[in-house]
Amino acid sequence: MADIHLLTTSGNGPAECRVALKSLLSILEKEAQGRGCEIEVTASQAPDQHGPVSAIVTLRGVGAESLVEEYCGSIRFIFKSKIRPGHKRQNWFVGVRRVELADTSNETATIHMNDIRFETLRAGGPGGQHQNTTDSAVRAIHIPTGITVTCRDERSQHRNKALSVRRLQAMLRLLAERESQNAKTALFLANKELERGNEVKVFRL
Template sequence: MADIHFLAASGNGPVECRIALASLLSILEKEAKARGCTFEATAGRAPDGHGPASAIVTLGGGDAMRIAAEYGGTIQFVFKSPVRPHHKRQNWFVGLRQIELAGDAGDITIDPRDIRFETLRAGGPGGQHQNTTDSAVRATHVPSGITVICRDERSQHRNKATAIRRLQAALQLLVERDISDAKTALFLANKDLERGNAVKVFRL
């Protein structure tokens, strides 16, 4: 089964929403591992150390689609602000939606010299259909530090090509652009977070 990709975003909410997003990434990683799925996260910038405004999450394995169905949408976190102790608000919202990373990369181009490839033995679930050769690849865009893993194909060459497209798409999603850009708006628009319709609520 091909990997599933998600965009996790805190909207243009305050720092507490980024703290909530960091907690969500930790929760998703534990959930994925407990259910035999692989987990990778490509996080955006965390300028003050309180968590990124956005991240791209990749899940692989038989239960990945079920996790997607359970977590897709608006997620509510309830906690007192650790950075503004006298702030009365305790409800913070982040969003998780499925995206495609192998498609249009917009205007992003990558110098091949800026990509570092590592071959991996495909791990995680898969049974008799699991790829047992070193055809899976990890591709790192050295200037940005963004890393993606591709294990979809049995051919290392095809996995490298897919990894490059995913790097381009990840950069397109994470790059800072005008808010009118439709892709960047996924990260920044509060209207994407429907506060009254949380699919999950976590109390920290």
């Protein structure tokens, strides 16, 4: 089953929106585990004490599609700001959208292999007795940004290593595109629509 990728973002929102996004990522992890899905979270950059500005969530498993359908759109969090006590605003918004990570296998690499640290791990996750239990899974860490991807799709370590490089490159490209001015403008407009009552989920913290 193909991976599903979600871009989760706090858009142009203040620090409280990063707090909301951090909470959303925890919620998604619990939801995925409850539905027997595997989940990987890749932050666009090292989060500050409040949380990440954006992150890519990768889901795989039978229950992944239904989870995506429930959460794609704008999500509202209701809580009093602990960052700015006394601030009147209590509604904070984050966005979730499905994205495709481009296949970069036929493109010249835009990242240096010396900037990637590889780790091997046992290929765990849902799958029961048919799950591959050898140390064939590979975690690739992009040292300059801290972005991490884990690949366990293939049975051989060599193939998972190659796949992790392609996936890491695609994530870096996607995150760079999403941080462009056009993307910021689109996210700002999406938040304006959300404030008119178009949210797909509401959470109280």
